[in-house]
Amino acid sequence: MSQILALSSAVLYGIADFAGGVATRSVDVWRVTAWSQLLGVPLLAVGIAIVGSTEVTTSDLVYGAIGGALGLVGIVALYSALAAGTMSIVSPLTGTMIAVIPVVWGLASGEQITPVQWMGITVAIVAVVLVARDHAHARLTRTVALQALVASFAFAGFFIVLDRTAEASGLWPLVSARALTIPVAFAVALLVRSAAVPPRGSMPAVAAAGNADVGANIAILLALQSGPLGISSVLTSLYPAFTVLAAVVFLHERPTIQQRIGIGLALVAAVILVV
Numbered sequence: 001m002s003q004i005l006a007l008s009s010a011v012l013y014g015i016a017d018f019a020g021g022v023a024t025r026s027v028d029v030w031r032v033t034a035w036s037q038l039l040g041v042p043l044l045a046v047g048i049a050i051v052g053s054t055e056v057t058t059s060d061l062v063y064g065a066i067g068g069a070l071g072l073v074g075i076v077a078l079y080s081a082l083a084a085g086t087m088s089i090v091s092p093l094t095g096t097m098i099a100v101i102p103v104v105w106g107l108a109s110g111e112q113i114t115p116v117q118w119m120g121i122t123v124a125i126v127a128v129v130l131v132a133r134d135h136a137h138a139r140l141t142r143t144v145a146l147q148a149l150v151a152s153f154a155f156a157g158f159f160i161v162l163d164r165t166a167e168a169s170g171l172w173p174l175v176s177a178r179a180l181t182i183p184v185a186f187a188v189a190l191l192v193r194s195a196a197v198p199p200r201g202s203m204p205a206v207a208a209a210g211n212a213d214v215g216a217n218i219a220i221l222l223a224l225q226s227g228p229l230g231i232s233s234v235l236t237s238l239y240p241a242f243t244v245l246a247a248v249v250f251l252h253e254r255p256t257i258q259q260r261i262g263i264g265l266a267l268v269a270a271v272i273l274v275v
Contacts, residue, residue, distance in 0.1 A: 002227025003274040005219045006235035010270075012216035014242025018250070019209035020079045021090075021243075027202045028194040029079045033072070034185035035198055036210030037178065043214045044174060051222070053170030060169035061176040067161040068177025072184060074154030075213070081147035090148050095128045095240040097152030102159050102233035111228050120272035123265055124234050130262030131240050159224065159233050167225040174217055235273055241266040 023032045081090045103121060107113070113121070165173045189195035198206050216239075223232040241263045247253040255263070 002223040005223035006232040009216040009219035009236045010239040011242050012212045013239035016209050016212035017243045018246035019205045023202050023205035024079045027198050030189040031194040032206055034189040036206050037182045037185050039207045040210035040214035043211050047218045048171045051170045055168040056172045060165045060173050063161050063164045064173025064176035065180045067158045068180040070154045070157040072181040074151045077147045078151035081144045093148040094152045095237045098155050099125055099234050099237035101156035103230040105160050106230035111230050120269050121234050124269035127262045127265035130258045162221050163224045163229045238266045
């Protein structure tokens, strides 16, 4: 079940990145971040009502707040990179690191990975690397690369911290995360004079980014609470394939042969790790 949840988070993170990237092409990144965080709250409330909890400790809430801070840094860095670079290369770059860092952390913490799972992890990493191969005219400046790396380490830290929460806490760690990120995001947006409601034309993308992000957070938190960090993070790292697919469908970006092979390998990796 944890593998299915992790794969679901990959689909939703891919959609969130696509929608956030579209929104930040016409709206300031902090306005998109603040409002997307706020617009995702109703879905989180529904999730809490459905999942419930039996015991919430202070440590769970603290881990959630730390994870929220890391997630906010990751979102801002990623949206900034997506706004400045080509969507179908920035997102895969972050996915590569998100796959590797938690696996190394999990192994250092004593997690055991079977030979079949190692095969799946290898295929997944190759898939993400291939998906990252974009057109020759793709722009990857030093600034965009740095933003992508910051997003990678922040998101990897987000997964590692959430893995420390207890299953009995349900979704409440995400509540403390939002309790931190929403005020901070709006405070920064006010400082840069970008806290106004996004234009009507961009609001659907902002709302889609916020709700897909919440849905992904719910799925990955439940996956981490019930399954291993390494496998869950690798499955989640496949999200760039879904970002690329969304870019193909809605922006008519044309994937290269390598990207198509990468998307195919991502599906193979998902089957290996889920089954």
